[in-house]
Amino acid sequence: xxxxxxxxxxxxxxDYVTAAGAFPALRGVDLEIREGxxxxxxxxxxxxxxxxMNLLGCLDSPTRGRYWLGDRDVAGLPNEELARVRxxxxxxxxxxxxxxxxxxxxxxxxxxxxxxxxxxAERQARARVLLERVGLERYADSLPSRISGGQxxxxxxxxxxxxRPRVVLADEPTGNLDSHTTEEVMSxxxxxxxxxxxxxVLVTHEPDVAEYAKRVIRFHDGVVVEDRQQQLRTAxxxxxxx
Amino acid sequence: xxxxxxAEAVQALSSNRLRTFLTTLGMVIGVAAVIIMxxxxxxxxxxxxxxxxxxxxxxxxxxxGSASTSGVRLGGGNASTLTMGDAEAITELGSVNAVAPQxxxxxxxxxxSYNWGTQVFGTTDDYLVVREWPMDAxxxxxxxxxxxxxxxxxxxxxxxxxxxGSEDAVGKTIRINGSPYLVTGVLARKxxxxxxxxxxxxxLVPVTAAQRKLFGSRFQGTLRMIMVQSVSEAAMPQTExxxxxxxxxxxxxxxxxxxxxxxxxxxxxxETAASTARVMSLLLGAIASIxxxxxxxxxxxxxxxxxxxxxxxxxxxxxxxxQPRDVLLQFLLESILLALLxxxxxxxxxxGGTLIVERFADxxxxxxxxxxxxxxxxxxxxxxxxxxxxxxxxxxLEPIEALRYH
Numbered sequence: 001x002x003x004x005x006x007x008x009x010x011x012x013x014x015d016y017v018t019a020a021g022a023f024p025a026l027r028g029v030d031l032e033i034r035e036g037x038x039x040x041x042x043x044x045x046x047x048x049x050x051x052x053m054n055l056l057g058c059l060d061s062p063t064r065g066r067y068w069l070g071d072r073d074v075a076g077l078p079n080e081e082l083a084r085v086r087x088x089x090x091x092x093x094x095x096x097x098x099x100x101x102x103x104x105x106x107x108x109x110x111x112x113x114x115x116x117x118x119x120x121a122e123r124q125a126r127a128r129v130l131l132e133r134v135g136l137e138r139y140a141d142s143l144p145s146r147i148s149g150g151q152x153x154x155x156x157x158x159x160x161x162x163x164r165p166r167v168v169l170a171d172e173p174t175g176n177l178d179s180h181t182t183e184e185v186m187s188x189x190x191x192x193x194x195x196x197x198x199x200x201v202l203v204t205h206e207p208d209v210a211e212y213a214k215r216v217i218r219f220h221d222g223v224v225v226e227d228r229q230q231q232l233r234t235a236x237x238x239x240x241x242x
Numbered sequence: 243x244x245x246x247x248x249a250e251a252v253q254a255l256s257s258n259r260l261r262t263f264l265t266t267l268g269m270v271i272g273v274a275a276v277i278i279m280x281x282x283x284x285x286x287x288x289x290x291x292x293x294x295x296x297x298x299x300x301x302x303x304x305x306x307g308s309a310s311t312s313g314v315r316l317g318g319g320n321a322s323t324l325t326m327g328d329a330e331a332i333t334e335l336g337s338v339n340a341v342a343p344q345x346x347x348x349x350x351x352x353x354x355s356y357n358w359g360t361q362v363f364g365t366t367d368d369y370l371v372v373r374e375w376p377m378d379a380x381x382x383x384x385x386x387x388x389x390x391x392x393x394x395x396x397x398x399x400x401x402x403x404x405x406x407g408s409e410d411a412v413g414k415t416i417r418i419n420g421s422p423y424l425v426t427g428v429l430a431r432k433x434x435x436x437x438x439x440x441x442x443x444x445x446l447v448p449v450t451a452a453q454r455k456l457f458g459s460r461f462q463g464t465l466r467m468i469m470v471q472s473v474s475e476a477a478m479p480q481t482e483x484x485x486x487x488x489x490x491x492x493x494x495x496x497x498x499x500x501x502x503x504x505x506x507x508x509x510x511x512x513e514t515a516a517s518t519a520r521v522m523s524l525l526l527g528a529i530a531s532i533x534x535x536x537x538x539x540x541x542x543x544x545x546x547x548x549x550x551x552x553x554x555x556x557x558x559x560x561x562x563x564x565q566p567r568d569v570l571l572q573f574l575l576e577s578i579l580l581a582l583l584x585x586x587x588x589x590x591x592x593x594g595g596t597l598i599v600e601r602f603a604d605x606x607x608x609x610x611x612x613x614x615x616x617x618x619x620x621x622x623x624x625x626x627x628x629x630x631x632x633x634x635x636x637x638x639l640e641p642i643e644a645l646r647y648h
Contacts, residue, residue, distance in 0.1 A: 059561060059641045080565055087563020094645065098558045102257050103250075114246050115563040159562070 005068075006166055006199055007033040007056065012065035012075075013222075014051050025051040027222040028065065033167075038193040038200045040213035048222040050171065053203050057090055057169050058082045070166065087115050091160030093170035093202075097152040099144040105155050106131060106140040112163045130158035134188060150181030154188060161198070168192075170202035174209050186212045244575075247568075251575040254548075255583075262580065265544040268537030269584020269624070270591060273617045275530035277592025278599060280613040283523025285606035290519040293436045294512040298373040300339075300472040301509055304332070304485060306465070307502035323502040324465040326449070328492060332470055335484045337477040342369035342469040343449050347457040351445060352417040353405040360401050362418060362445045364452020370429075372471045380412035380427030383448055391450035395423040399431045399442040419456060423447065436515055475509070482507065531620075537584060538624035545577050545632035556636050557644025570637035577629025578622060585621030589614055 014026040026048045033039055043049040054060040055067065058074060061082075067075040074085055086092075091112075099108045110127035118126070131137045134154040139147050144155065153173060160168050170189070174182040190212050192198045202213065210216050211230070218226035255262045306324045329343040345364035350357055363369070367382045383394045395416065402411045411425045432441040447456065453463060472481040485505050495501050549556070556569055593609060600607045 054642055057561070059645075083560065083563050083565045086561060092561050094558075094561075098554070098561075098645070100555060100558065102253055111559070112562045115559075115565070115568060120246070163563075 004035055005032045006035045006037075006070060007031070007201075008066075008068040009055075010066045012052070012055060012067060013063050014048075014055060014060070015063045024222055026055070026062075029222075029224055031217070031224065031227075033199065033201065035166075035199055036193070036197045038190065038212070038214045039202070040210040040216045041201065041203045041219065042205060042207075042210055042216060043219035043225075044205070046221075047219040049203050049219045051222075052219065053169060053171050053201070056167075056201060057092060058085050083115075087112055088163060089166045091163070091165035091168040093153070093156050093160050093168065093173045095172035095175040097144070097149070097156050097176070099152055099155060099159075101144055104141050104143060105136065105147070108144060108155055109158045109162050111159060116163055126162055127158070130162050131155070133161070134158045148181070149177055150184045153177065153181070153185050157185070157188060157192075161192070167199040167201060170200065172203055172205075174204065174206065179208075182206075182209065244571075247572050247575055248579075250572065251579050254576055255579060261544065262583075265540055265580055266584040266587065268540035269534070269581055269621055270537075270588040272530070272534035272537040273585050273588025273621055274592035274595055275533050276527060276617050276620075277589060277609070277613055278595045279526035279530040280523070281592075281596040281607040281609045282599065282605055283519075283526045284608040284610060284613075285600075287516070287519040287523050288608050289434075289606045290436065290516050293434060294509075294516060296432050296441065297435065297508065297512060298375075298469075298471065299509065300475050300478055301372065301507075302470040302472065302478075302481065302485065303506050303508055304328075304468040304470060304489070305504040305506065306467065307500075307504060323493065324468060326463050326465065328489060329465065329468045331488055331492060332468060332485060335481070335488065337473055337481040337484060339471045339473045340368045340371040341471075342366055342372045343465045344369070344467050344469060345449055345452040345457060346466055347452070349419045349445070349456060351401060351405065353411075353414065356405045358401055358404040360398075360443050360445055362447060362452065362456060364447050364449040364456065366449055369446065369469070372469045375432060376430045378428045378430040379410070380425070382446075383426050388448040388450055391454050392448055393421060393423045393451060393455070394426050394448065396427045396429060396446040397425055398429050398444040398446075400440055401443060401445055402428045418445065418447070421455060436512060478507065478509065534620060534624060538581070538628040541577050541580050541584075541625065542628035542632060544580075545573060545629055546635070548576070549573060549632045549636040552636075553639060553644050553647040556639050557641050557647065560639070560641040561645060566637040569639075570633045573633035573636045574626065574629045577633070578625035581621045581625025581629075582618075585618050588621070589617055592617070 009029055009031050012026060012029040013024065015022040015024050029052060041049045041052065051060070055062050058077075062075050065075065066073060069085065069089060074082070077085065100111065103111070106124065106127045109130055110123040113123040113126060128137060128140060131140050134157055136147070136151055136154055136158070139151065144152050147155070157168075173189075174185055177185060186209060189200055189202070193200050200213075202209075204210055214231065215229050216226070217224055304324065326343060329341050332338060333341045342365050347362055348359060349362045350359050366388050367384055369375075370377070370382055378399065380396075382396055383392065386392070387394050395418065397405070397411055405411065405416060406414070411428055414425050415422050416425060417423070429442070429446075435441050449465070470481065470485065472478045482505055486501075489503050490501060493502055559569060593614075596607050596609050599605055
């Protein structure tokens, strides 16, 4: 199922300048993530996993090292270019859902297409297709505050997918959800990965959540300390839900 | 890109109506104040200009000098130093277009059972040339009436109205201080003078009749003043020089001696009044503009609050691919929309307020379309100017910081 290398980082480092001096949050990470992979990134607080996700998401630039997204070196691109990469090639799912509260569900899903310059009719049509995919088409015209947390996160997933990104990055996507809705959201993720080959990278500190992934990468003190494939339980659980 | 952003700006503004209303209020008051002040200012300016036009153009008045009796000096016009001879001599000057001698006094005029106290001017037919004053009915008395000191009179509109009402005055006989005068004509309406006097409250009679029969003077043939119209505005300084040297010569005034007459440039006086009105109009506009600036600062204040409140929203937008300029444009659109909304309501209230001022305060007003266009343009630029800083602040937010904001 896994294809060519989609993400490749070499010696990726990030220093934060604090009052006490430069603090290395990430210290030379080498990694490759292939198309169609489902990767869980784990590690304690301060291990560098969030910093790593921010760099992968082009929300921040590395202090040192290289980052290829596809065959393009995106480390050190100017802000405008990074925004374009985020818009066209990356999808984001956040812990706090991060939907616009004043906009309807369908407008939230369509938002990335606004910045991609897609005409209104096509925006609406594509957003509705995605809402159907996550099973929320009947809430298209509601406000996010009218639906549950799990549903909101599914809306956020639809938004992440609407511009057909190469990879979806999820930062603690179940951190604000109870166990039942966690399962609902994670099943959707593995379904998307299994049936549509969408590449997923998610950060979590919950072992239960990490079990849905096919590969687990563990960070500690700014370096990768573990990188393993796992097969069995994911397939079982995904099969059970499907 | 503008379409959806405009829709979002409208949505953002309508989601907090009270705040939008209060923010806009500053602009509303500012724009309304500018429009009302400019209307009042231009109204005042226009009424001054109308008065100047009604006075006649390129005018001098020559006043008899100040009299001095046993050391008591009286004001100008009291000495009896100007004569009809002076007036005729001035007529001969090359740069002079027309000359009107003038003797004046108050008199009671009577027609039938009506009577009216008014100011009677003794003058010649050139008075109408100098004052640029047309007739409404009948004719002005002529040279022969002046030579023969004929008992004829021309009435101003106010006097005609008081004595005759809607009746035709021409051909009727009135009594001035008891003596009968034949009304030969009625003057056209002139309106108020610069000092607010009713110029139509007047009766004109031949200067000779006034001198000999109405206001009998200590010295026969003296005048209170002479009105002189120069041929053109450019010729005015020359006219002034010529009148001075002519009268100095005729009155035997030597160099260094105080003259017994006084030449005044009325047009210069009028222009001073006009420029005073202009300055007042500018001043009113400037004071009102201050409230526009205050309104703009109100918008900036609220936009800054709004940017801070919506930091997380900005983070989301930037994360999913909004360019910094998209964020800038979005917030700029909001502040422009706020300012234009204020501008529109302000124009409506300003125009309404102006009409109320005109109706109830009886102040002359003039609403110019320029003022309205200007108020719009200024409010839009206030939106851009005061919206720029908050919008730029929003556009420069770091996505990670913005997403972390609670």
